Amino acid sequence: MKQTLSSLPPYLKMENGELWLTEDDRDNLKISYRIKEVIFSEQSPFQQVMILDSYDFGRMLVLDGVVQTTSIDGHIYNEMISHVPLQFHRAPKKVLIIGGGDCGAAREVAKYNDIEEIYMVEIDETVVQACKEHLPAVSGNLSDSRVQFIYTDGVAFVKERANTYDVIIIDSSDPIGPAKELFSYEFYQNVHRALKEDGIMVCQSQSPIFHLDVLKQTYTNIQQLFPHAAVYTATVPTYPGGLWSFTIGAKIPLSLPNTWSLPADTKYVNEAILTRCFELPQFMKTVLS
Amino acid sequence: MKQTLSSLPPYLKMENGELWLTEDDRDNLKISYRIKEVIFSEQSPFQQVMILDSYDFGRMLVLDGVVQTTSIDGHIYNEMISHVPLQFHRAPKKVLIIGGGDCGAAREVAKYNDIEEIYMVEIDETVVQACKEHLPAVSGNLSDSRVQFIYTDGVAFVKERANTYDVIIIDSSDPIGPAKELFSYEFYQNVHRALKEDGIMVCQSQSPIFHLDVLKQTYTNIQQLFPHAAVYTATVPTYPGGLWSFTIGAKIPLSLPNTWSLPADTKYVNEAILTRCFELPQFMKTVLS
Structure with a gap:
């Protein structure tokens, strides 16, 4: 319209x-x-x-x-929030995406043939419909029978699940308004419970340049809940500060896979990027240590 | 004033x-x-x-x-354009900086006690004086007797030197107006001649997001002149696109040092960053290969 x-x-x-x-x-x-x-x-x-x-x-x-x-840089963010946890998990079958209304993360997840179920819990159906129809560079006009769209509040949804998912991807907007609870300790507790015993979660944890406090709090929360936690970065040109952070929490050790299983058509990630993305600038290491 | x-x-x-x-x-x-x-x-x-x-x-x-x-991110650019060539060279004594009027690159170079002479060739003395006096977060109020300021055109200056410098750092502004010649093949030829037989040069080669053509041309020029060439990146938040590229040309192989000699007070670079910065996103690898 x-x-x-x-x-x-x-x-x-x-x-x-x-x-x-x-x-x-x-x-x-x-x-x-x-x-x-x-x-x-x-x-x-x-x-x-x-x-x-x-x-x-x-x-x-x-x-x-x-x-x-x-359209110019959506793939950077979506490839980085998806392929890192999927490569570290090694055998994911059931993936939950919270947020991610642009469908870009779901699109990346759907590139893995071995993944059986993809649940996308997004509060705003209008965003999903608009992106599927009018933002093909990001959504890829996502149409995959394994993807189930659930239009509800991700915080409430995850509260009622236990031992269910291999990978949970939290693709939230900024921690103001409706997305604020997606950065709370209680929410990550529920995410932890919703994961299987070898599960991995990842969330976007804001700009290390402008919101180092959010990143530090997110990392601290996840580190308290998961035996293995790490921060990685990517450069997303249209996000303020360019440098963007993601925080991963895992019930299994985060060791690089012996053999990679990356989809062939990625535009930003490759094996070297997935390996190097955990090497942080000195100022981030200082704050997170 | x-x-x-x-x-x-x-x-x-x-x-x-x-x-x-x-x-x-x-x-x-x-x-x-x-x-x-x-x-x-x-x-x-x-x-x-x-x-x-x-x-x-x-x-x-x-x-x-x-x-x-x-003040918030000048150090990222200046640390990346300085410490990479200095770490790869291993024993630099005589360094030439072309441009770099904010004095940030010279400040980083001056952190190495073994470097004996630092020549800063900048066309605009007003920039240098303004930054030395009013931009201490970047210039560090640079005052080091090894730094010699030469206020002239870098293109003409380098034309008349041969076999003189260990490292040449080309810290230019964008390739429009006065800085345009700093991206020409002829200029890099002169830089090559001005370097000693084990010399290394580096230049900023623009945004891989918005000026991939400039990066590609720069890399092609430097690859034709030097037996060893490579591109590396950093995230500079206030530059358009965030992701920024640098191109290095060397008369010696670019192998990582066995022992690093980084100054203790860097805010962005560390050994892992210097190692990982050559790992490029897939779209850059595709264009440069």
Whole structure:
């Protein structure tokens, strides 16, 4: 559904005949993207969901005016949050994704033929439908019979599961608003319980440049719950600070596989990237030690 | 010297009582930084040189309205462009830096006690003086008797040297305007000649996300001239795309040192980072192979 110009939200502005999206969630830094076209716009029960076509980053998913993922670099984040736990687990059959409405993580998980069940628990169905239809560079128009979509609150969902999943991927948005609980100790306790005895979880743990406190708290929580925990990084160009962190918690030791089983068509990860991603810059090592 | 509000250049704007710098060098992406104070502003023979104090990134060097380096992440770039060639060379005595007006690379080089001579060839003396006095987080108020400042055109300077330096660091700005020649084949030929027979050069080779063409051309040039060439990356949050590339050319094989001799006070690099930085994302490997 196309947005008419008369009903543009405040973060979308027409200036000198050009359409610009200005992210307005930070007090002291504003990033403005020149937009070709509003592809999709709908107010869901949770947020304003937009797919915008931008000049520099292609189509982007924008929630309440904040860019979540783009065609140019969405694969970096999604490959890194998926293939690391899947490679370390070695024989995952049942995978739970919490959040991940852009379908990019589920798309990566579905590349493994041996995985039998993929559950995607996302609170906002509008995001999933918009990305499946209008953001193919990220979602790959995901259509795989092993993927079951469950539109509910991930926090409540995981509370009621025990000893069920091999891998849990927590692909949350920033720890404000609805996603705040996805960073709590109690939530990770429930994730731990929902995993099988050789299970592995991973979550995105924010920018080491701007939110080192969130990363440190997340790592501390996961380290307290899991015998094996580690932080790894990737560079995601459209996320503030570029450098992004992920924290992994495992019931089994995190040793590199003897033989890799990576899908052939990855664009960012390869065996060397998966090996090196745990080597952290000195300032991160200092804070996490 | 403080800038009066009446003489603000177009990229600095007062809005609702707040001062904002908006980088205006890109057509389709604009980044705006909220500014506390204009610390220094002067029109040099080459460009408008400013030191601005920003809310999110501390003091920043801004040339013609474009952020060059900031207090929060300047060290990442400067550590990566300096310590990689210095660690691979093993016994550098005489180092030439071309560009690098923020003095951050010279500061890192000066941390090695065994290095005897450091030549910094920068075209714009105003940049050096401004950074030495007003940007201590990057320049470290550099004051070392081994550092000789030469204010001239680096392209012409290097043309007249042969078999002189152990390491040459090319710390240029973007390949537009005055820095364009610093990306030419002829320039690298002259750099090759200026190096001793076991010499190593490094240059920044732009964003692999937005300027993969520049990186590819630079790597091709250096690979044609040097028997050993390699590309490495770092994440520099305030550079567009976050991911940044450097290209190294060496007359000796680029093998990791058996014993490292890193200064103790680095904030980004450590031995693991120096080892892993050559492992490239799959899309870069594909383009460079």
